[in-house]
Amino acid sequence: MTLTPAKSPTQGTTVTKPDVPRKTQRRKAFDFRRSNTGYVFLTPWMIGVVGLVCLPLLISLYLSFTNYNILGAPKWVGLENYIRLFTQDQRYVHSMLLTLGYVVVSVPLQLVSALAVALMLAPARKGQSLYRALFYLPSLLGASVGISITWRAIFDRDGAVPQFLASFGIPEQSWINNPGTVLWVIIALEIWKFGAPMIIFIAGLHQIPKELYEAASIDGAGPIRKFFTMTLPMLSPVLFFNLVMGVISSFQTFTPAQIVGDGNGGPTDSTLFYAVYMYQQAFQYQKMGYASAIAWIMLIVLGAVAALLFLTSRKWVHYAND
Known part of the structure; x- marks a missing residue:
C-alpha cells in the first residue's frame, strides 16, 4: 500500500492518506455482482411469496371486513x-x-x-x-x-x-x-x-x-x-x-x-x-x-x-x- 501526500485544509501542512488497493476495489465489485446474481436466482421464489402468499393474505384480510358473495362487489361491514x-x-x-x-x-x-x-x-x-x-x-x-x-x-x-x-x-x-x-x-x-x-x-x-x-x-x-x-x-x-x-x-x-x-x-x-x-x-x-x-x-x-x-x-x- 502506497501513501500519497495531501494538504490539510486548516493548517496547510502535508499529511498522508492511504490509497485503496485496486484488489480491494475489484473484490467489492465482484461481491456486488455476486449478490445481484443471488437475488436473480431468488426472483422466482420472491414472486411466488408475494403473489401467492402476501397478496392473498392482504386481500383476505380486507374481505374479512366485507360482505362478499363472489358474484357481487364487496360491501364494507367493518367488524360485523x-x-x-x-x-x-x-x-x-x-x-x-x-x-x-x-x-x-x-x-x-x-x-x-x-x-x-x-x-x-x-x-x-x-x-x-x-x-x-x-x-x-x-x-x-x-x-x-x-x-x-x-x-x-x-x-x-x-x-x-x-x-x-x-x-x-x-x-x-x-x-x-x-x-x-x-x-x-x-x-x-x-x-x-x-x-x-x-x-x-x-x-x-x-x-x-x-x-x-x-x-x-x-x-x-x-x-x-x-x-x-x-x-x-x-x-x-x-x-x-x-x-x-x-x-x-x-x-x-x-x-x-x-x-x-x-x-x-x-x-x-x-x-x-x-x-x-x-x-x-x-x-x-x-x-x-x-x-x-x-x-x-x-x-x-x-x-x-x-x-x-x-x-x-x-x-x-x-x-x-x-
Whole structure:
C-alpha cells in the first residue's frame, strides 16, 4: 500500500492518506455482482411469496371486513363478521371447540405412537430401511382422498372393523354414522399417520451419544430410568418440533373430516371441524367475507398457540449448549 501526500485544509501542512488497493476495489465489485446474481436466482421464489402468499393474505384480510358473495362487489361491514362469529354463530363455536378437543387428543397419541415405533426401529438390524419405509408410508398417503374413502369403508357397517369386532360378540354397527364414534375414527386415522414424526425421532435418537447409556448401565440404571432421565431430555428439542408441527397440521384437518363424515359436518355436526365449517361458508353458502374472517381467526389462534408452546418450552426443552 502506497501513501500519497495531501494538504490539510486548516493548517496547510502535508499529511498522508492511504490509497485503496485496486484488489480491494475489484473484490467489492465482484461481491456486488455476486449478490445481484443471488437475488436473480431468488426472483422466482420472491414472486411466488408475494403473489401467492402476501397478496392473498392482504386481500383476505380486507374481505374479512366485507360482505362478499363472489358474484357481487364487496360491501364494507367493518367488524360485523367477527362480532357475529362469537355472539350469534353457535356452529362456529362448536367447530372451534370440536377442533380443539381433536387436537388435544390426537396430537399426543400420535407423538407417543411415533416415539414408540422410533425406539423399536432405531437400533440397527437387518431390513431396517424397509421397515422404516413401510411405517413412513401412511404419512404420504394419509391425507389423500383415497385413504379417507378406504378408511370410511373399513369402519362402515359392513367393513372390516365391525366384522372383526363381531367375532368377539360386539354387535355390528356403522362407526361413521354414529356421532359418538365417528370422531374417534378420524382420530385413529390421524394417529395412523405417525410416519413423519417417527423419522424425525429416529434421527434424534441417533444423535444421543452411546457413551451416556454405557455410563448409566455401569451405574445400575434400568431401561425405564434411562428413558425418562436421558432419552426424553435429549429428545426434547425434537419432541418440541414434532409437537408444534402436529398442532398446526391438526388444526387444519379437512379431508378426513369431510370424507369420513357425511360431507356436511355430520352426523349431527360431530365432524364439523374448523376447516370444514370455513369451507361450507366459502363454497356452499358463498359467504367469502365471512369465511375470510373465520380464516383470520384461525391464523390468530395458531399464532397464539405457537407462542404459548414456545414460552412453555423454556421449562422442558433442553438443548446441547444449556
